[in-house]
Amino acid sequence: MNDFSADVDPIAQFSDWLAEAGKSEPNDPNAVCLATSTPDGFPSARMVLLKGHDEHGFVFYTNLESRKGGELAANPKAAMCFHWKSLKRQVRIEGQIEPVTAEEADAYYASRARDSRIGAWASQQSRPLQSRFELESRIAEYVAKFGLGRIPRPPFWSGFRLVPVRIEFWRDRPFRLHDRMIYKRNLKDEPWTTERLYP
Structure with missing residues (x-):
C-alpha cells in the first residue's frame, strides 16, 4: 500500500509492509523489539x-x-516496535498478552531445526552462565539424551500472542514531516478507530 488509509484494516496494512520488508531487508525482516x-x-x-x-x-x-x-x-501487557531501515518505515504495537495454545507451540517447535530444539532444552535462558563450556556440556547432554529420536517441546518453552489495542504506522517523509497513522480500540473484538498524528 502506497498511502495510509483509514479504511484499510491495520493487519492487512502490516502484512503488506512486512512482505515488502522481506524483499529489501538484508536480515530478519520479522525482527521486532519487544518491550515488557x-x-x-x-x-x-x-x-x-x-x-x-x-x-x-x-x-x-x-x-x-x-x-x-x-x-x-x-504483567501481561507488552509493546512491539518494527523498524525497517531499508523502507524507512516503523510500526508500533501495544496490547494485552495471551499464551498460545499447546497445539500452536507444539507445531512451531516441531518446525524448528533439530539443533534449535536441543538448544531450547540446554539453555537456561537469562540465568547466570559460568562459561561457554558449561553451555556446550548441557548441549552434549541433551544430544545424548534424545539421540536420533523425537525431541519433545520442553514444558518451560512456549509462545505468547500480543493482542493489539493500538497500532501506529510511521513513514519517513522529507524534512522530518513524517506520516503517522494510529489505529485504536479498547477491546480486542471492537472495531478500530483511526487518527493521524503530527510528526
Missing part, C-alpha cells in the same frame, strides 16, 4: 522474531522462565 515491564512498571526491551500474525495478534516464542517470560506472566 515488571508489575511496578520498570521496563525492559530486547529483539525477538515474529513467528506469526493474523487478526488475533502477533506471535513469538520464548523460554517461559526467561526474564521476559517472567515479566509477561506478572
Whole structure:
C-alpha cells in the first residue's frame, strides 16, 4: 500500500509492509523489539522474531522462565516496535498478552531445526552462565539424551500472542514531516478507530 488509509484494516496494512520488508531487508525482516515491564512498571526491551500474525495478534516464542517470560506472566501487557531501515518505515504495537495454545507451540517447535530444539532444552535462558563450556556440556547432554529420536517441546518453552489495542504506522517523509497513522480500540473484538498524528 502506497498511502495510509483509514479504511484499510491495520493487519492487512502490516502484512503488506512486512512482505515488502522481506524483499529489501538484508536480515530478519520479522525482527521486532519487544518491550515488557515488571508489575511496578520498570521496563525492559530486547529483539525477538515474529513467528506469526493474523487478526488475533502477533506471535513469538520464548523460554517461559526467561526474564521476559517472567515479566509477561506478572504483567501481561507488552509493546512491539518494527523498524525497517531499508523502507524507512516503523510500526508500533501495544496490547494485552495471551499464551498460545499447546497445539500452536507444539507445531512451531516441531518446525524448528533439530539443533534449535536441543538448544531450547540446554539453555537456561537469562540465568547466570559460568562459561561457554558449561553451555556446550548441557548441549552434549541433551544430544545424548534424545539421540536420533523425537525431541519433545520442553514444558518451560512456549509462545505468547500480543493482542493489539493500538497500532501506529510511521513513514519517513522529507524534512522530518513524517506520516503517522494510529489505529485504536479498547477491546480486542471492537472495531478500530483511526487518527493521524503530527510528526
